[in-house]
Amino acid sequence: MKKIFFACVPFLFLAACQVLDKTPLPSITPENFFQNADDAESALTAAYDALQQGGTYGQDLNVVGEMPSDNATSTNGDVNAMERIIWTPQTSQVNNVFQAAYIGINRANAVLNYVPTIAMDTVRRNQILGEASFLRALHYFNLVRLYGGVPLRLQPTESGENSIVNLASSPPEQVYAQIVSDLQRAEQLTAANFGSPAANRIRVIKTAVNALQARVFLTQRQWAQTVIAANKVLTSGLYQLMPNFNELFPPENKSESIFEVQFAGNADGGFILPDLLLPSPPATYSFPKFNIPTNELIQYADTNTDLRWKFTGEVTPAGRNHASFVVSRSSNANDNGYFVYKWRSNPNAFNSPDNYYVLRLADVMLMVAEASNEQNGPNQAALTQLNAVRTRAGLPALTLANLTSQQAFRNEVDRQRRLELAFEGERWFDLLRYARQELATPTVSHPVTALDLIRQQRNTPDANYLLFPFPQTEINNNALLQQNPGY
Template structure:
């Protein structure tokens, strides 16, 4: 029975993800009757949806964000071994609607949304005798959190997108040819899902086997970020303050602890992509993608590179403890024991010393949102409302103090404090899939100025969104290209 379910789900994923054409056109596909019959199956089904965040290969939070999004910023570029022409086009800002990374961002996001929709519908229908009511409610809210996360990414990347809230169970044109909803409609659904997901348990109540799942703090933190992106600063501040004062998170004492395998899902980790090397090939590919390629025995890919001209590395103070965690200037070869200097700094956050010769099996998690970011969300929102108040400076300085960076003091203007927060986000959250989103939400002038200052002269206003993939436009006649990408 389970085998039947899996094969049917693959057909749905292939069709809705536009990966291949089907020779036949079945009129209906029933999934929840084949699976989701009890609590164990409900948990297994939702766990599979979590895996869509970080499956092996170039999945959303396992490399695709980096090559499909972050390359289009001032801090990153396609490294010497990034051979895919589509990736290099994003790095050079010459990408277009035919770019295959855009297709994957769209396809994988909707695949995950469809799975979340299926979770919600099917778990709701499980008979009361077959599932604990509290577990049933929790699983449904976790699925709503995941759906909100994926739609939050999509609306920021592509603008208005199709808003699909029920699983695809038919291959009819009426069900598949969905028009785009407005950005406002998409955000309204994101907020609705997250407000409901706030009823999830606090992270401290989860058993070890459930750590890494969505929690009340994850829902509130993501909601604060949604409000911030919408420039709803009052709600962003209020929600961030709620996380700070009520959810029980705190910073690790040392920045290096954030990326310590032994401290995963700890007091600073609000929600992370989960990796466990040498376990179903679920290693963190960012470790291998950024690791040195020319040091004997390390065998890195060096496909994700620092864009040195952007000035990120030089912006750190020498005593900043984030510097040696985030970057490396050289490594000792496990083959000959010699230290090899690197010509430029390379990313180091996910380098796992336990798998030196096979960094594709790094067990380090990638943070999706962590407590340090919530502090910076509060500082930014507070500044936009009340200027650089004591509360805003304290929140920012809490992050800087942990990093051993000079604390901000004195009479700062709102503008200078805003810039300080964005630079702090840049240094604190580098290589955590944040830079493109931060540049874009400051607007076209800011984005273009930053990229051109970094030598990326092709930057233009249209790059505040990615184009709707041409393949999707070809398959769905009701989709329209984003206005900024028409005739480009």
């Protein structure tokens, strides 16, 4: 018997971690590959593996989620277009995020198309289909938030057939409808809990689906649906806030984690991002780093009281450790100053074993607080969730007497989201939500939105920059794809 790596299956452009004992086939096709339960599991592993790409959570989704925002700055030219909001159809992150998402979508489509025909345990087959539905929804959600309406590819594109590959953009409403549909299916089919062994925490289960549903509904300003979906997570009994915020990092499938992207260091190529963020040492290499915390953010945070930002001790030789950032002391300008400190294991030459949070409990609590306030104004249910996040950070609990208006409550939720989730890749997406809410409802106001940052960088609040352009390579290759306005 000869070993065949699943990564060698060209029709899916897949890379997976498993090696299967198989007799070599004259020509590997979808029809003769998907034969048994092992093949189904390998295809699903490849779909999860797509989340590790540099264009997804391995690097660029974090960069585009932070660099355009008020959280981050950098002198590195590779992220200059993101920080200055001067991206174009040729910008690397614009291209990488788009292409990587469709690689992930194609892998999920392969699972959804071929696994139903495999004779295997029905319960596990349904779980696989549910997990793949979640993954496809996640990729499309990232795309629609950044690019607006995009081509809806719902069949695997291994043939390269133009009718499947070259599609016009579907309206954002249709993309969201597909996301909601995929998540409804995922909720029906995924497992209700992690089961045993504990390693199963790496899989998508129903509450991860519910958490993503809540984020999707929040983005669409569907407040009641947000609360319903989020409360399924909060009442599940499966998650607890870590008692100490500092213990949340690095991510390692802890009690607060709902879904995170798994990395295992050298075993699977590892996590690139920590070496791009940390000073050297502990990073392997010294160069201008990404996502440097802005002076404004450090001043905005309470570094004396807030345990997420308070000084926690000396780190030798890196400098002064705070839960969310480190102050590095170095004669080398590249390694001196503020740096993100939420990924802390040995970066190991772009092979860090740290994971990446996609969904965690504090985020869901703040979703409930925001949506409940937007729906009903200040109320005790919203305040309970807000206070859970505040008190874990060492801040005093608030009362409704402290937050007497919907606007005051909104401002506090915005503040806590920024301080709690800083550098985790959600700040720009939050600022986009706030801008679109203000445009849709002029009576609503947020302390800062994406349009404020666009005005600051471009001297005009050009709403076209609430979306990325489509990559020029996609425009060149797909005559049906029309460029977004303003580009």
